[in-house]
Amino acid sequence: MKIALIGYGKMGKAIEKTAIERGHEIVLKIKRENLQDFNKENLSNADVAIEFTSPESALNNVVKSMEWGVPVVCGSTGWNNKLHIAKEKCLEVGSAFLQASNFSVGVNIFFEINKQLASIMNDWQEYDVKMEEVHHTEKKDSPSGTAITIAEQILENLKRKKHWIEGQPKSDDEISITAFREPNVPGTHVVKYVSAIDDIEIKHTAHSRDGFALGAVLAAEFVQHRKGIFTMSDVLMK
Template sequence: MKIALLGYGRMGQTIEQIAISRGHDIVIKTSSNTGYNIKEADVAIDFSIPNAAFNNISNCLNNDVPVISGTTGWLDKYNEAVSLCEKNKGAFIYASNFSLGVNIFFELNEILAKMMTKLDDYKVDIEEIHHTKKLDAPSGTAITLAEGVIKNHSQYSNWKLDESTENILPITAKRIPDVPGTHIITYKSDIDTIKIEHEAHSRQGFALGAVIAAEWIIGKTGVFTMKDVLNIG
């Protein structure tokens, strides 16, 4: 499989290592929006920056190249990407986190929220911790977790960063050097506390999941998620 890496920072370099170890070829690796022919690739993996992601995705979809995107911070244009994919009969996966473990964690989060929805004594909060070079806060993963709680829990209608009011699910974002990513969901009452936590030990899990998603999407048409890739939920 010939892969284009759109965004060649630390994550792109880790994806490159894993892709090569799985027998794939990297035919494009760039942090620029120009100077390459995307048609050389069988599939593209976008881990760029927020203001480049939509252009990268559009270029792929306009040239019949399936694209996997793990860039966060651009989702105000997500529906445009979906429309473009459908118009061109392309193939597209966006995930706030490609780690296989995190996607299982997403499912556990929704199950727990359903179980806790009628237990009004428990208040929920989300904490995320990442390295100091992460550009966005809260993380896309934390937002996905918050949306999973809101969808399945009757008490909350929205989330906000560093704000806790009635019907608002608070997210706390911390930035600490050399932390790949930790997410904690806490249900706390006067009597006890229930927590579920996912802690990434390295970028390897995110990169492996992105490569597996790229392998999976070849030959398919449509807009997919990691639930489709993993056949869960």
């Protein structure tokens, strides 16, 4: 498979390493210094694009890639309010698009446990729920896209909660997310149910970017010959 990397920071370099180890070829690397190379002619050499940039540039990168005939795997977070535009474009041009807040296989297993636990706790009113997340100081969005995904999963399954909020909740129907930024932390997410009697906690701690990189490459392998809108659940359950 020939891969275009749109975004060649720490994640892009980790993805490159994993992709090559799995026998793939990197045919294009787009970073700040060569933005002019992001064009239809260069992208036409790729079977799939993997996009990890910023909330400001993600939509343009994704839409252009699909318009130019290349399916896209996107890991940029912080642009959820524009995701519908990318999905509409995917259907319009008959491409493939997979966006995830987190590509780690472990995190996606955590997602499934989180949904199941929230559903169980729906019957136990005495437990309140709160969340914490820790990431490196270079992370642009807060709370993380992964934390927002986790919170939205809880909201879908825990009926007494209606909203999430960063910081202290202002009402009983809100889920509190506390975000910390510390040097050299790939990502930690904690969901804790608290009662007067005991606490129940689930936690995922990433030790490196390797798990995210592997998931992104697996997603690229999945969408290469497909059309439509997909999630990491599709990749893991194939």
